[in-house]
Structures are given as structure tokens and as C-alpha cells.
Amino acid sequence: MKVRIFSSPDSRLLEKEVNQWLEANNWIKVLNITQSTGASTVLSIWYDEPNVPILG
Numbered sequence: 001m002k003v004r005i006f007s008s009p010d011s012r013l014l015e016k017e018v019n020q021w022l023e024a025n026n027w028i029k030v031l032n033i034t035q036s037t038g039a040s041t042v043l044s045i046w047y048d049e050p051n052v053p054i055l056g
Helices: 011-024
Strands: 002-008 029-037 041-048
Touching: 002 011, 011 041
Parallel strands: none
Antiparallel strands: 002 041, 029 041
16 A cells, blocks of 8 residues: 655645546555645545556
8 A cells, every 4th residue: 555645735736736646647546535634735645556567
């Protein structure tokens, strides 16, 4: 399991960054998403990568 953490004081920019990352990594399996809010919003996405060989 891996985690990717996003943080931004502007929720619109955070949403845009997260959506771009998810589109670029659409082959991952998202397991959990957590969010905390204070001076900034922090979003953690816990995910697994498929177990496939790398083609060369």
C-alpha cells in the first residue's frame, strides 16, 4: 500500500491537482481517502498498484 498526500490552502486548486493525478494514474486501486482541514486542507489517498511486469 502506498499513500499520496496533497495539501493546499485553496480547495479549488487542491481539487484540480488531485483530479489531474487520478487521471494520470487511472490504473491504481484507491483504498482509502482521508481529509483534514485547518489553515490548509490535507488530502491523503491510500492506494495499491497492480502487480504486473514492466514491459521493456
